[in-house]
Each structure stands twice: as structure tokens, then as C-alpha cells.
Amino acid sequence: SRSESGRKERRSIMHRSAIAIPGEKEQTAMMRDASSASPSGSSAALNAEGAGGQSPPNNSGQQPATCANCTKKMSAPDPDLPRPPKDDNDLSEGHGRTRNLMEFIGGATVPMDAPVCKECADSLQTGMSKQLEMLESDCLSYDQLIKDLSSRYSNVNVAEYRTKIEKLKRDEQDLTAELRALILEEEKVDRELSAEKRALEQTSAQEEELWARLRDYHSYMIKNDQDVREMNMEIRYIDSQLRMLTRTSVLSLAFPIDVFQSSANSLPIGCINGFRLGRLPDVQIDWPEINAAWGQALLLLDILMKRVHCELPGVEFVTLHSSSSIRVTRAGGVKEYPLYASGSWKPFGNKNMDSGAVIFMEALALLCNTVSEQMKAEAGGVPVEWPHRIRGDRLIDADMEYTVKMQFSAEERWTHAMYALLLNLKWAAAMINVEN
Numbered sequence: 001s002r003s004e005s006g007r008k009e010r011r012s013i014m015h016r017s018a019i020a021i022p023g024e025k026e027q028t029a030m031m032r033d034a035s036s037a038s039p040s041g042s043s044a045a046l047n048a049e050g051a052g053g054q055s056p057p058n059n060s061g062q063q064p065a066t067c068a069n070c071t072k073k074m075s076a077p078d079p080d081l082p083r084p085p086k087d088d089n090d091l092s093e094g095h096g097r098t099r100n101l102m103e104f105i106g107g108a109t110v111p112m113d114a115p116v117c118k119e120c121a122d123s124l125q126t127g128m129s130k131q132l133e134m135l136e137s138d139c140l141s142y143d144q145l146i147k148d149l150s151s152r153y154s155n156v157n158v159a160e161y162r163t164k165i166e167k168l169k170r171d172e173q174d175l176t177a178e179l180r181a182l183i184l185e186e187e188k189v190d191r192e193l194s195a196e197k198r199a200l201e202q203t204s205a206q207e208e209e210l211w212a213r214l215r216d217y218h219s220y221m222i223k224n225d226q227d228v229r230e231m232n233m234e235i236r237y238i239d240s241q242l243r244m245l246t247r248t249s250v251l252s253l254a255f256p257i258d259v260f261q262s263s264a265n266s267l268p269i270g271c272i273n274g275f276r277l278g279r280l281p282d283v284q285i286d287w288p289e290i291n292a293a294w295g296q297a298l299l300l301l302d303i304l305m306k307r308v309h310c311e312l313p314g315v316e317f318v319t320l321h322s323s324s325s326i327r328v329t330r331a332g333g334v335k336e337y338p339l340y341a342s343g344s345w346k347p348f349g350n351k352n353m354d355s356g357a358v359i360f361m362e363a364l365a366l367l368c369n370t371v372s373e374q375m376k377a378e379a380g381g382v383p384v385e386w387p388h389r390i391r392g393d394r395l396i397d398a399d400m401e402y403t404v405k406m407q408f409s410a411e412e413r414w415t416h417a418m419y420a421l422l423l424n425l426k427w428a429a430a431m432i433n434v435e436n
Contacts (some may be wrong), residue, residue: 069120142168210399249433255300257426259419270422271416272296276413277422279345288322294353295324300425301363307432310370312363326359349406349414357404358393361421365390368424371431387427388420395420 066073116124166315259268259274262283269278269285277293279285302317314329318336325338337356341349372384394401402417403409409417 002132022366032341033418067120069114069116069124072117218301223236227419230413249430251300251303251429255296255429257422267412267415268419270419272422272425277418279411280415281411287342291322291324294339295319295321297422297425298324298326298360300429301360304428304432305363305367308367308370308374312359312366315359315363317363326356327358348409348411352406354405354407357406361390361393361404364421364424364428367428371428376432384431387423390424395424400417 005417032278067245072127099332168360207428229373255272256274257272260271261268262280267281269276269280269283271295273276273296275289275293275296276283276285277297279290298318302319305311313362314326318327320323323338323340325336325340327336328335339353339356339360341353343350368386368390378380388395388397390396391401393405394403396402397416402413402420404414404417404421406414
């Protein structure tokens with residue numbers, strides 16, 4: 001029964017699609033138009049049959065027929081061929097309808113009922129044969145598939161599968177509803193994501209602005225840090241210079257006192273500001289240099305006594321470099337004692353400077369005592385040890401006394417006395433500087 005029904009279905013398919021199988025679309029349209037509108041074709045013949053019930057008489061002047069497919073003119077049909085009687089149920093143009101070309105050709109008994117040329121008829125036949133073969137092959141495949149499925153699922157519980165299908169449908173509905181909910185939620189999330197993206201763009205713009213400001217501040221901070229470092233270096237340099245200056249004695253710089261020796265075995269000669277104060281047999285020093293050394297020593301002594309606020313009553317120092325002197329005011333008047341000399345060295349020296357040198361020693365002794373008392377008070381009673389003790393016009397060195405007078409003195413002893421005098425003067429300047 002399935003094979004019979006398959007064959008019927010194939011025939012119906014072939015019958016319905018016969019007009020479009022062979023040839024091209026234009027030829028199919030022409031066949032459809034020819035089958036419905038050709039005045040010399042089967043429609044005319046059918047109309048003629050419907051009118052008289054018999055075929056029209058043939059005469060020699062009849063026009064040749066036209067192909068219903070390609071509209072090619074054909075030879076006139078043989079009038080002697082028999083024509084079947086018209087069927088009352090036939091649908092023709094007289095009834096307002098046109099039959100299918102396949103039905104039209106299949107229902108014709110003589111060529112005049114189907115005016116189709118041989119080429120179109122052969123093409124139609126070839127196409128129908130190919131389609132028939134294809135349909136038969138498909139039917140065989142379908143029959144075989146049906147058999148395989150029937151044998152494979154012969155014991156299938158249809159009710160159970162229907163229940164599963166219903167359950168799957170319900171699951172599908174639930175999943176569809178869930179999908180709709182998820183779609184709505186996705187749209188909501190997309191809107192939130194868009195808002196977050198806009199906020200992120202704004203935040204990114206603010207971040208770029210803040211980074212730009214940070215770079216500006218960082219460069220400004222680096223510049224300030226460099227400036228601070230330069231200022232700190234300047235401060236450290238100034239501080240070091242200040243410490244050096246505070247440790248530096250102005251008096252020592254203004255009145256440097258050192259020693260001059262012509263040879264390693266010779267006696268030392270005291271110098272102040274480069275002027276030598278002394279004379280040896282092998283080191284001949286003239287009066288101008290000695291006078292200048294006395295003038296520098298007197299100026300330093302005057303400054304130191306003013307620093308410690310001590311003075312000899314009635315004594316005034318007249319500092320005039322190489323012509324310095326000491327002016328003494330007594331009851332008998334004012335007398336000036338020079339600290340410079342000139343002339344010959346024979347006998348040794350010049351006794352005119354001796355009185356001035358003795359007064360100089362009195363002032364130096366007063367200075368040393370004043371500094372000793374001040375330093376002793378600050379040091380908690382510890383006495384100050386001077387390089388050379390002073391006794392009147394003499395300086396004591398290793399229990400030896402050296403006078404500052406040139407009269408009745410040797411060159412070496414007087415030179416040593418001058419060296420001891422300058423050394424005590426240097427110590428006094430150093431102590432006063434420390435105290436201050």
C-alpha cells in the first residue's frame with residue numbers, strides 16, 4: 001500500500017510540475033501562454049468541438065499550426081486523422097480555464113490536439129524521464145529509511161516519548177521565559193555597562209589631568225629640591241667659613257709672629273709681620289727693620305691692652321710704625337721715650353731705646369698678669385703658664401735672664417730677649433682671642 005501511495009504521489013508531483021521541468025523559464029512561460037492563447041492550437045480545436053461536437057472540415061487553404069512551447073510554426077495537421085468526441089467535463093477556454101501543458105499533451109489523442117513541435121516534445125520527455133528517475137531514487141531512499149527506522153524503533157514506547165516531548169516543550173517554554181528574563185537582564189547590564197563606561201571615560205579624563213598636574217608638581221618639587229640642596233651646600237660652606245673665621249685670630253693674621261733662622265745651628269730671631277727684631281754677628285740687620293719691628297710690637301701691645309681693659313697710669317703708646325714711641329706723663333711733665341734708633345752699632349746698640357724698652361716690658365707684664373687672672377677665674381683657679389716669666393726688664397728662660405736693654409749686653413743675649421718678648425706677646429694675643 002505504501003508503494004502504491006508513493007507512486008500516486010510521484011505521479012501527482014510530476015503532473016503538477018511538468019510545465020517547469022524541461023527547457024528554460026522563457027520556454028515554460030511561452031508554453032503556458034501558447035496553451036491558453038493560441039488560436040490555432042488545441043484550445044481552438046476544443047472550442048470548435050464544444051461548438052459543433054465534431055472537427056471542422058479540412059480545406060486546402062488552412063494555416064499551419066504554431067508550437068505551444070516555442071511558438072514555432074508547424075505543418076498543418078492531417079484532416080483525415082480521427083478526432084475523439086469532446087468530453088463535457090473537459091476544462092477548456094470555453095469554460096474560462098486553461099489546462100496544464102502536461103495534461104494538455106497527455107490528454108490529446110492526435111497531434112492536432114497538442115500543437116507542440118518535436119524538439120519541445122523530446123526535451124519535455126527527456127526532462128520528465130530524468131525527474132522521474134530522481135523521484136524514484138528518492139522514494140527508494142525514503143522507503144529504506146522508513147524500514148530502518150521501523151526496525152530500529154519497533155519497540156519504542158510512543159506514549160513515553162510523547163510525555164518526554166511534552167516535558168521538553170514545557171522545559172522549552174521555561175527556558176524561553178528564562179531567556180527572555182536573561183535578555184532583559186542583559187539589556188539592563190548593558191545600560192549599566194554603558195553608564196560605567198561613560199563614568200570611566202570621565203574618570204580617565206580626570207586621571208590624565210591629575211597625572212599632568214602630578215608631573216608639573218613633581219618637576220616643581222625636583223627643582224625645589226635642587227634649590228634646597230644648593231642652599232644647604234651654600235649654608236654648609238658659609239658655616240665652614242664661619243667656623244674657620246671664628247677659629248681664626250684676627251690679631252694673628254694682622255700680626256703674624258714667627259722665627260727666622262739663617263741656619264740650623266744659628267740662634268732664632270723673632271719676626272713680627274716679616275720684620276726681624278734682633279741682630280747677630282753673622283746676621284746683620286739694620287735699624288730701619290728693627291725700628292719697624294718695634295713699631296708693630298707696640299701697636300699689637302696697645303690693641304691687646306685695650307681688649308682686656310688694662311693700662312699703665314700716665315703711659316700712652318704713640319704708634320707711628322718705624323717712629324713709634326711711648327709718651328709718659330708724670331708730675332714733672334711729659335716725656336717721650338723712642339722705640340727707634342739710628343747710627344752706628346759700636347759699641348753695640350743705642351741706649352736711647354733702652355728706656356722705651358723698659359716701659360714696654362712694664363706694660364707687657366701688666367698685660368700678662370691681667371690675662372692670667374681672667375683665665376684663672378674662668379678655668380677654676382688653674383694658673384696660666386707663660387713661655388717666659390717677666391721680672392722687671394728681664395725675661396727668664398731656663399733660669400737664665402735676658403734683658404731688653406741694649407747697653408752692656410751682647411748681640412746674642414739681646415736677640416734672645418727680643419725673641420722671648422715676641423713669644424709672650426703671641427701667647428697673650430692667642431689667649432685673648434680664645435677668651436673672646
